[in-house]
Structures are given as structure tokens and as C-alpha cells.
Amino acid sequence: MKALQDVAISTRFAALPQQQTGHGGARTRSWIAPGDRLGDSTFADATPVERWFQIAGVEVDAAPTARAIVALGDSITDGYGVKDGSHQRWTDGLARRLSTHATTQDVAVLNHGIGGNCLLAECSGTNALARFDSDVASQPGVRYLIVLEGINDLGALGRERVATPEERRAHVARMVGGYAQIVARARALGLKVIGGTVMPFAGNEYYHPDAAAEAARQAINVWIRTPGHFDAVIDFDQVVRDPARPDRLLPAYDSGDHLHPSMAGYRAMADAVPLTLFAR
Template sequence: MGRRHGGMLAALVAMVLLGVAGGGVLTARGGGTASAPPLTWPVGPAPEAVPAAEGPWVASWSAAVTPPLGEGDLELLLENHSVRNVVFASVGGDAVRVELSNRHGEGPLLLSRATVALAEDGGPAALPGTMRELSFRGASPVRVPAGREVWSDPVELEVPDGAGLLVTFHLSGVPRTGTYHRWAMQTGFVAPGDHAAEESGAAFLPAGVGGDGDGRRTTDSWWFLSGMQVRDETAGGAVVVLGDSLTDGVTSTPGANRRWTDRLAGRLRAEPGAPRLSVLNAALSGNRLLRDASPARPFEGDRGLDRLAADVPEAAGAGTLIVQLGINDIRRDPGGGDAGELVAGLRELAGRARAAGLAVVGATLAPCGGSRLWTVRHEEVRQRVNAGIRAGGVFDAVLDLDRALRDPRRPDRLLPAFDSGDHLHPNDAGYAAMAAALDLSVLGEGAARPL
């Protein structure tokens, strides 16, 4: 790939230096006890790791994570429970490792067991013979300090391109404030006790939404999981998409992987001559370019300008960043905001990304006339921002989502065939149109030319 981003995540180095012993027997509020043997990380410099851009590891899946809101007391809900996250590999490989995240925890996160397996179907069952137990620098229990993230040791597992995987944790100690991605658009599973290594998934069923009275429940979020890498000598790197709800895919069909980033990954796998690249979704619904989330909505995350370091992982071998941000800055401002400030913010974000070695593709702002909060003034600002993006000097290439999604007869609105019904978010067909609008050649070469 033209510009791959080397270097291993600083979070890994910080974790191995700052991790400390955790021990004793934790009384699990969900009933029973969970043993947490002492675990001490080695003291001294971390061993040198091979950057993904220079070695065989490439990020295949990722999620931007935030603090939760309104999920109740996590210690009561999740301690001494197993959480089975369902994720999908945009590219496959012959080994896998995952990243645990306690980035927003107010205290340590303790896992007595963690596993990864290929998913048999859309439920909690693993494909027989694929369950692998995960270790962390050789130990199976792990203590992740508050504010930290940690990669597991690699395990051998043949992961096909586009395969579903189950990443399961038994949580023996949970901070009151958790770390999650709110809109997974994928059903996950929670069950009391340690069922992390169970292939059948029977302990997670039946699991009615909201729970069935015995601690089993489903979840629409990914918990304590922020990344997955695969070992693949043939992958050329990764494309990272920094976006809002349009990239989060909140109106796509749940469990069907029909976000526009999923469709883009499918194109890269299927089209002749396409570069072999993974696609990483770093979206947060409600995210803004210039303003942090309000305290009432922490799951919308820090402003996009400040998310580059946290949500565009160095270890991914990332070579191209796609920026799809700005519409919420306009919508949330009663006056529509300042088009000049937004264009300047996009230019600054692109400059920071280039300084990190990334080529940058920027998306025009999609139409949303008729949606809640939208006015003539908002539309005027959107048009000026799009004009600034198309004029050049902001991004290396432009992905024109406005042109791909608009109704030619009413260009301030989504084409009805692409409208989910709220006049803001696309439906599955609209997400497919977004992916189809990208010229794949700019990903392979990182060239500075318009699409």
C-alpha cells in the first residue's frame, strides 16, 4: 500500500509497564465466587513488537469505544458473567489476537478467562473445533488497569475472509463505569457464570431482550472489546473510516453486516484487481467534528479532531483514512454553525492524518432535508461545506456521498429509494450506494486526486 502507518500501539507498551498484580477471591454479586489468581506483568521495557505495516499482522475489525450511559450498575449486571461479543473479520488469516479495553473504566477490569472462536451462525454457538483460549503474556487471567487497553497473545486459528467470530470474556471484576461501543448492530450475549469456553452457546439461551430473570440477556453493544488483528502475509494494510451514525450504520439491518463499511470490505474482497485491504469502522453515532459529546450523551464521543490517535490504530497497518464527519455539527447548532470553521476543522484533521503517514479521503455531507432539526439555514451551511470540500486543498481525494445519495429532483433530500424513513440515515440500499461511490484505486495508491 502507498502509505502504511507503522508502529505498535502505545497502549500495549503502557499496559505492560503499568499492569500490576490483582489477586484474591472476588465475591461475585451474581452468585458464587470467581477465582482471580495473582497476575504480575514483567517489570522493565516491553519487548520489541513488529509493526503491522512491517510484519504479517493487520487489523481486521475495530470499534470506537466510549463510556456507557443508563446501563445500570455494571458490577451488578456483569460481574461473574460471561459476555459473548459477535464480530466479523473484514480479512482473514491463520492466527488472531484481540484487544481488551478498559479505556473508560474508573477501576480495574478483571477477566478470569477469555476465548475466541469462529461463529457457527448468527447466535452464540461456536463452530465445533475452533474454540481457542486466550492468554496475555502467557497468563490466562488478566487485570487491565483503569484507562488502559491490552492485546492478547496470538492463537492459531484459520479465519476466512468475512468470517464471524465470537470473543467471550468471563468478567470476575468489573469497574462501575464500563467501556463499550453502543450501536453494534449485532446481537451479543450475556450469561451468569463462566461459559467463555463453551462451544454450544446453550448457556446463553434462551436470552430475551432485557433478560429472562436468571441473568441471561442479549445486548446490542460490544463490551470491553476494541480491536482484532489477524496474521496474513498477503494483506496490504487497512482503511480506517472515522465517522458518525452514517458510518455506524444505525439504520442498517441488524446482524446482516450491511453498513457501508461492510459493503466496502465486500468490494475489496470480490472485485478483480482490488487491493487486499481490511476496512476498520471507527464511527460513533452522534459524533461531531468540532464539539465533544455532552455529559448527557457520552456515547457520542470526543470531537472527531481529537479521535485520530485513539481510534485510528497504529498497529493496523493503516494507509488510508476516510473522514465522514460534519453533519452533526450543523444539525445540533440552531443557526447551522459556521461553514468556514467546519472546512478549517476538516483541513486540520486531514493535516494531522497526513503527518501520521496516512492518505486522506474526505466525504461530502449527505443530504438530509426533511429530517428533524433541519432548516433552510442548515442546508445553506451544508452546501457551503460541500463546496469547500470539492474545491480541493482539504483532502487528497473526495468521496462524494452527496452526489451518490441525493434525489436529483430534490437535491437537498435523500433519494427515496435510499431513505430509511427518517430522511437523515440511508437504508441498506443507500449504504450500498455509499460503498459503490468509492474508487478503489485511491486506496491502493493513496494518490492525491479527486474521485
């Protein structure tokens, strides 16, 4: 099997599962068919579904030098807006770049983005801090962690009412504390932990962020950029923002909802990651 090659996994259930886990934002097609079809390579009468079921990960044998990056994030890492099966998430682009360089071709990228996820709050799925053990610490071969979380925490605070200045300050302080805990836990495992700055989202109609939300985002990014807080920083904010309106995504990098990147935006994010961070 070659690097970056697609994998087909067939699973048979003796009876309908009483419970099922699924990834609604998989951007990849599954096929469902009745009967024992483990030996069927065509699945001619199967029903296509745009999500994954039951499978949480795939472990493979690898060379002793193999290493992995965990990308811990929300829908921007999950790949919201990416066409199904096209592998155009920013993590996919990063994996392709890593595979073409001799010093990084043994580095894998584990996409642990969950659409709607938050750093601390229970938004969609378990929050990033609470899933650190399962999604980071327990992953075989992990050596690096990229954290790109926080936009949903910032947006949710003022979505249904105007937050007070005191609430904003306390919210920023809690988020900073959450980042610091993730950094400390990653360093305790010997991981290099890399912070991704929170990207602009002014104009988004779901969160409708105001000037106070933008000031909070700027405060978070100042903390992320401060030397010593993370082992390194990928300034995604600087990459995708509109220089003329830095609280907004550059139009070419905007999917249209003023929060999620376009395909060009995801490519720009992938290209902005310095491969020297992961070189042997």
C-alpha cells in the same frame, strides 16, 4: 480464518466490572451468561444483548502487504438502521468489494463511526478531531483515511434556536479548520486522506434544518470538493440526493427519518467508493 468471516470472542470476569465500555450501535449480538463458560460452545442459557462490551478492537496477524482504511464518521458510518447481524453498513459493502479484486483484496476496513458524533463539538463520544490519535494514528496497518463527519455539527447549531448569519459563517469556518487539521495530521503520517461530502438532511424532524443550514452544508461540500483540500473525494452527497430536491435524500435511499440512508442507500454508498483509490 477466511476474510470477512465472523469472529466469536469469549471473555470471563472474575467479578462484575466496576466500569464497562460498550458500543450501543454495534448492530451485532452479544451473549451474557453466569459462571466460567470459556469452554462452552453452546451458551444455551445465555441472554442476548444487541451491543458490544469491553472489546474496542481485534488485532490479527496479516501479510506484510496488508493495508487498512479507517472510516471516521458518525451514525451513518456506524450503520444506524442496519438490521443486527446483517453486516449491511456501507463500510461492510466496501469491504466485500475490496475482497473480490486482486489489487485490493489485502485491504481491510476499520469502521470508526460513532452514532451522534461530531467533527468538533462534543456531541456523542469524543469529537473526530480529538480522537484522531486513538482511532486513526494508532491503528496498525492504516494507509488510508475516509472522513465522513459534519452533519451533526451542522444540525446541532440550529436545532434549538435560529442561528444568526454570523454564527453560521463562523461555524462553517471552524468546521473547515477542523477538516484541514485532520488532513494535515493524516498527511504527516503518510496516509491518503479522502473526504466524503456531507449528505442531505432536509426534512429531518430532530434537526429540522432550514435554508441557512442547507447553505452551510453546501459551503462545506464546496470546500471538500475543492482539489487539494483532500487527496481524493467520495461524493456521497451526489450519490444519495434526490435530483429533483437536492437538499433531500432520494426516497429510495431514505430510511424514513430524512437523515440516515436505507439499506439501498448504504449499498449505493459502498458501490460509489472507487476501488482505484486503494489499488497497489
